[in-house]
Amino acid sequence: MTYCLGVLLAEGLVLASDSRSNAGVDQIASVRKLNLMPPATDRVIAIQSAGNLATSQAVVTSLHEAFGSGDGARDLRLAKTMFEVAGIVGARLREVVAADEKFVEPYGDPNASFLVSGQILGEAPRLFQIYSAGNSIEATVRSPFLQIGETKYGKPILDRVLTASTPLNETARLVLLSFDATMRSNLSVGLPIDLLIYRGDSFSTANLVTVEDGDPYWNTLRRTYSQGLTALVSSLPPPPPAWGA
Template identity: 60%
Template sequence: MTYCLGILLPEGLVLASDSRTNAGVDQIALVRKLATFKMPGERMIALLSAGNLATTQAVVTLLRQAAGHGGERDLMAVESLFDAAVVVGDTYRAVLNQDQEAVRPYGDATGSFLIAGQIRGDRPRLFQMYPAGNFIEATPRTQFLQIGETKYGKPILDRALHFDSSIAHSAKLALLSFDATIRSNLSVGPPIDLLCYKKDSFSTDGLRKYSGNDEAWESIREAYSTGLMNVLENIPNPVTGVD
């Protein structure tokens, strides 16, 4: 299992993924789940993946091999992020059709993706691709999309994220969303890859990795825990006659 998050903002995008993958309690590994395709000054496309690792890695590898060489799978040639999502879905279905029957006796071969970024002439956009290969797009009313182990990290986003939130504010919420998930589910773990993409930059300069003992990561977690305890202490007691 893994957890990936994408947030759409007027200023750009905040994208984050964990690095843990496991095929049992004694087969745990760290794998990067965030892949980027970029052309300076012209486009930046990011793929975040969850699900069957062999399937999602095959999709990313096929797309990397095709990038810049023309053809139906070339993300460097698509005219919009919508077209990029179509290419990812088509490539994913091709991999699934090839491998699914062989994998079926051993488990689930499906995966899911977040496709995000910007192509010159268009705004930043964010899509979620389902295991069937179809997808939806984020909007101001549905500004964040999640794949993988989503339930633990959702409440703080529902409560504190707004469409006009800044990239900095949203990045803090993203990390706290991962903190909540990591605390509640052992199948999600650091390092956390966080990409803060600024509109019209067509760059991945805002990409950072937060390891388990990263000072900034730990300071955010500690500050949140301390603040939460302080808030709790100041909430009126709901039960009378009990200290």
């Protein structure tokens, strides 16, 4: 399983992906699911992936190799907007699945899905989810975050607190807490977490960090939050006496 989360904010983007890949009980590996296209001065493009690893790697690797090639159908260096980028990723996904599915289906699901985000000069940062069907939806101010993979455990804290105007650094806390909630409940989502805090108009991905087991900030955040949540629940008003508690 996988958990990938992307948040579109007034200040930029916060992206995070776990690294657990498991194909049955005897194969558990650590895999990077947050991929960046090669550096370019006028664009930052990130692709987060979930689903069949062979499919998602074929899509991402072929786009990485085509970057700067001049091949109009695949070269994300030539895309004029992030919407065009999302369309190219979806088209590659359809091609890979069409080529592989009849061979893969006897063994499992060949499908994959993606979060595609970043910024192209002249646009604000944008964030898309590419469905297995190859079509896509875009995050907006009203729906500022998108998730793929094991999405449910980590959603309530985002629903309660996150808005498009939440600052980058507070969003980073929420994103990590959303991952912590998921990892406590589902062992197939695991550390390390790749985290990119992208400030709009910076066109820099220098901030990409990997949160490993034992990371001091990760440990402090989780402990402080759990203690604070326990204290918060204790401080809430008790039920009416007639309810019998």
